[in-house]
Amino acid sequence: MIRWLAGLIGFGLAATSALAAEPVLIGIGYLGVAGPRSTLSLVEQPAENDGVAGARLAIEDNNTTGKFLGQRFTLEERRIKEGEDPVQAATALADKNGFIIADLPADALLKVSDALRERGTLLFNAGAIDERLREADCRANVIHTAPARAMLADALGQYLVWKKWSRWLLVVGSHDEDKLFADALRRTAARFGAKIVQEKTFEDKGGARRTDSGVTLIQRQMPVFTQGAPAYDVLVAADESEVFGAYLPYRTWDPRPVAGSAGLVPRSWDPAQDQWGAIQMQNRFMKLNSRRMTALDMQAWTAARMIGEATSRTNSGDVKKVTDYIKGPDFSIAAFKGTRLTLRDWNLQLRQPILLVDGRMVVSVSPQEGFLHQVSELDTLGYDRPESKCKLK
Amino acid sequence: MSRMWRIGLLSGLALAAAPAHAFIAYVSNEKSNTVSVIDTETWTVTKTIKVGQRPRGIDFTRDGKFVMVAVGDDDTIQMIDAKTQAVVDSLPSGPDPELFAQDAAGKILYVANENDNTVTVIDLEKRARLGDIQVGVEPEGMTISPDGKTLINTSETTNMAHFIDTSSRQIVANVLVDARPRFAEFKHDSSEVWVSSEIGGTVSIVDPKKHEVIGKVTFEIPGLRKEAIQPVGIGMTKDDKTAFVALGPANRIAVVDVASRKVTKYLLVGQRVWHMAFTPDEKYLLTTNGVSNDVSVIDVAAQKVIKTIQVGELPWGIAIAP
Numbered sequence: 166m167i168r169w170l171a172g173l174i175g176f177g178l179a180a181t182s183a184l185a186a187e188p189v190l191i192g193i194g195y196l197g198v199a200g201p202r203s204t205l206s207l208v209e210q211p212a213e214n215d216g217v218a219g220a221r222l223a224i225e226d227n228n229t230t231g232k233f234l235g236q237r238f239t240l241e242e243r244r245i246k247e248g249e250d251p252v253q254a255a256t257a258l259a260d261k262n263g264f265i266i267a268d269l270p271a272d273a274l275l276k277v278s279d280a281l282r283e284r285g286t287l288l289f290n291a292g293a294i295d296e297r298l299r300e301a302d303c304r305a306n307v308i309h310t311a312p313a314r315a316m317l318a319d320a321l322g323q324y325l326v327w328k329k330w331s332r333w334l335l336v337v338g339s340h341d342e343d344k345l346f347a348d349a350l351r352r353t354a355a356r357f358g359a360k361i362v363q364e365k366t367f368e369d370k371g372g373a374r375r376t377d378s379g380v381t382l383i384q385r386q387m388p389v390f391t392q393g394a395p396a397y398d399v400l401v402a403a404d405e406s407e408v409f410g411a412y413l414p415y416r417t418w419d420p421r422p423v424a425g426s427a428g429l430v431p432r433s434w435d436p437a438q439d440q441w442g443a444i445q446m447q448n449r450f451m452k453l454n455s456r457r458m459t460a461l462d463m464q465a466w467t468a469a470r471m472i473g474e475a476t477s478r479t480n481s482g483d484v485k486k487v488t489d490y491i492k493g494p495d496f497s498i499a500a501f502k503g504t505r506l507t508l509r510d511w512n513l514q515l516r517q518p519i520l521l522v523d524g525r526m527v528v529s530v531s532p533q534e535g536f537l538h539q540v541s542e543l544d545t546l547g548y549d550r551p552e553s554k555c556k557l558k
Numbered sequence: 559m560s561r562m563w564r565i566g567l568l569s570g571l572a573l574a575a576a577p578a579h580a581f582i583a584y585v586s587n588e589k590s591n592t593v594s595v596i597d598t599e600t601w602t603v604t605k606t607i608k609v610g611q612r613p614r615g616i617d618f619t620r621d622g623k624f625v626m627v628a629v630g631d632d633d634t635i636q637m638i639d640a641k642t643q644a645v646v647d648s649l650p651s652g653p654d655p656e657l658f659a660q661d662a663a664g665k666i667l668y669v670a671n672e673n674d675n676t677v678t679v680i681d682l683e684k685r686a687r688l689g690d691i692q693v694g695v696e697p698e699g700m701t702i703s704p705d706g707k708t709l710i711n712t713s714e715t716t717n718m719a720h721f722i723d724t725s726s727r728q729i730v731a732n733v734l735v736d737a738r739p740r741f742a743e744f745k746h747d748s749s750e751v752w753v754s755s756e757i758g759g760t761v762s763i764v765d766p767k768k769h770e771v772i773g774k775v776t777f778e779i780p781g782l783r784k785e786a787i788q789p790v791g792i793g794m795t796k797d798d799k800t801a802f803v804a805l806g807p808a809n810r811i812a813v814v815d816v817a818s819r820k821v822t823k824y825l826l827v828g829q830r831v832w833h834m835a836f837t838p839d840e841k842y843l844l845t846t847n848g849v850s851n852d853v854s855v856i857d858v859a860a861q862k863v864i865k866t867i868q869v870g871e872l873p874w875g876i877a878i879a880p
Contacts, residue, residue: 226695229675230716233694233732442714442738445654445672445696470715477717477734499715499737499757503807504785542783 188237189482191227193469194258194265195220196251196277197292199244203374205411209524211459216268216291217242218454219462222446223469225453227476236476240469245273252280259286263484266468268292268461271302278304287488289468292461295345299512300548303555308491309514310467314349316547317431320519320531321401321424322353323545327533330398330422331359334391336413338404339369346403350425362395369408387416394419401425428523431531434463435522440530443501467500467515474498503530509544512555516543581837582879583844584625584638585853586613587870593627594853594869595643596844598837598878601855601865605643609636615657616875619682620664625877628655628669635669635680640879650687652678657741659700659709661724668709670697677711679727691727693720699742699753708766710751712739719753719764731769735762741833743792743801745816754789754803761789761803763819773819777805777812791833793843795858802843802856804831811845811854813861825863827854835876846873 195217204210212218220240227238241262245254251273258265259281266289267274275298278288282304290298290309298304299313325331333354337347347364354361367390391400391413400417402425404410410426422428436457439447450458458466475487475496490496492513497505502518509516521529536545544550580599586609587594593613595605610629617626618640625638628651635649635658651658652671660667660682667680676690677697694716701710702724709722712735719742721731736758743752750772751764761775777787788806794816795801801814807830813823828847836843836858843856846869853873855865 226715229695230713230718233716233718233720233729442672442696445714448654448673474717474737497737497757499717505737505757505759541785543785 186235188231188235189476191231191236191238191472191476191482192262192264193220193224193238193240193472194255194262195240195242195268195465196255196258196265197242197244197268198270198273199246202407204407205374205409209411211461212454212456214454215459216266216461216465218456219450219458219464219466220266220291220469222450222453222462223466223473226449226470227473230473230477234477234480236482238469238473245269251277255281259284263287263482263487264289264472266291266465268465271295271298274298274307275302275304278307282306285484285488287484287491289465289471291464291468296349296548299514300554303512303557305513305557307513308468308471308508309512310464310471312433312517312519313514313547314346315352316514316517317519318346318349318353319356319546321429321431321521322350322357322359323531323533323536324429324521324529325399325401325424326357326359327535332397332399333359333361334394334397334400334421335361335364336391336400336402336404336409337364337366338406338408338410339366340406340408342405343403343408346405346426350401350403361401362397365390365394367404367409369406374407383412384416387412388418391416392418397421399424400428402427429521429528430523431519432460432522433517433519434458434460435520435527437522437526438501438520440527441501441503446501463500467498467506470500471496471498504543507541509550511550511553512557514547516541516546518543519546579837579839581839582640583835583837583853584616584627584877584879585844585846585869585873586616586627586875587851587872588612588614588848588874589872590870591629592870593625593638594873596853596867596869598842598844601867603867603869606870607638607643607645609638609645610634610648614874615655616877617658617660618877618880620660620662620880622880626658626667627875628658630654630656630672635667647685649680649682649685650678651680652676652690656698657700659702661702662704662706666724668700668702668711670700670711672696672698672714675713677709677722689727691722691729693722693729694718694732698740701742701744701751703744703766704746704748710742710744710753710766712742712753714738714740714756717755717758719751719762721766721769733762733764733769733771735764735771736760736774740790741792743794745794745798746796747798752792752794752801754792756788756790756806759784759787759789761792761814775801775803775812775814775819775821777803777808777821779805779808779810779824782808790831791845793834793836795836795840800858802834804834804845806830806832807849809847811843811856823861825856825861827856827863828852828866832873833875835878837878838880844876844878846876848872848874
């Protein structure tokens, strides 16, 4: 009895001193690009705080947990203006923050990761979907919470094949990223047995996305543009540049569904996602930011939560310790997608289910039933270990 | 011919109903916004009660007079009169109540409110809110120690079991468990708390005095991928010898030997099995199968599934009249 009492007192002391001590501070930087991005649909126009709003929510979540563990998380945001050096901005952030969540174009991200390598700063790529960042240009200090382009294409392709819509009319924009998405879709078609019956290019001849009599003109252009195609089941649009994709649904010459960059779209997250406890997350996000949560918000949330998960499991704010734990075999993160998410150890890409959304509802979630894999069904999405060209350094 | 068949059926029923005691089970149907009432003598649904939106957590008041059901999207807990089987009152829970626990006397109710990181304390007699306790992100699982002194709450995104002193309503310890802890269950002898982690895929066994994880139950089902094993509900026999763990989309109940913490058997039930309840005589265990919209009946002694009962859409919680 006395021993038990003594033990209790000892515990009480330990608990008190832990609470009394100064919390361990864990600094997270957020590096993005300044200026708005224009979309065809006004309702899809991203908010100024797209992405960082998700990181902010994760900081709140981490701090709720952190108060029980004596950890405190802070977020410092930095936006790069056109012509500004990303390395300089990143270095300034890295002075105070051991972790940086980046929403940068591929080239800028590579420059930053190489500049910060010696410091040991851990970078999270929350924005760029480029394959090369996970393949030939992969880096040991960059973790990808954004899905890769091939993961998105495969997620869509699996569903179209499951639906037996296997004859695709592929319409590709004239910009580089449109062509990259088309490459990914061609690879998907070959992998899963779909047939691209014809390819068309939609030239971007410039022009405004907002006009006063836009609908009238588009209604005349799109049927003609899609006229005369060989028999197909679904039109797949590769238009990451937001030039024509959203103009296609309901306007094709033949009555066919549209998928890809418009219609049925593959995304890591959507405001309509409410399964697997996601409604709590959507409500928390709405309360904090007074708007709905986008895919970029989710990718940044996941990055900041991965840091919080690792600091609580290691009971440490040490960047090296936390990095090792995240890259280690025991790491997984819960992100309201019905399954634990883990890292592909060969290129540090986060495995994740991909939602297929139509702007109002989640239509389906890939991987689809029947796409099997010896390690994880999530590895049926994107480049798998045997195909990877990544050598982490 | 038809008479012979009927006689056969009757005698079969008589055999099944041989235990004599009939009980009444209440099943919350998350999607239908109803509660299905099941008679355990005939294993049929005898009534479907309309309730509020998104009913999940469900339990009897200690006196057996009312069934409490948390209707999350209506931000309240409704009281169903067990006699008339109609909703008669509601309790002032916080926003989005999901699971709850009551003290041994049945006077105080503790409710996990997923939306605002709190546990709400309610006086059941006065049906009044007494206060809130701040816990981790997305509180869910709730249980009270058999002596009534400690309340355990699990928080899904914080990944902790919070130990709360019921007299001071203060957190006395926080124990990290695997990802997305959803349910907590005490052994009847109070020596262990079992906490299921849906995404972690394990059940952590916590020493409630030392506040430490002292063991883990792991699951492995040949031919099934690891990610499909998502432990949720836990039921333990009164002798503390056998535990049953619902494995969600693995569509199975694991039978666990409590002493060795090893799985001895997997019972195939319906799809996405959530929660469970024993009949008071502990002869049967009923499980709610979310995706297949049915309830499986397990013969506890034989460790066999003997029956499936169709209920409403997305059955979630279950409570059986004492």
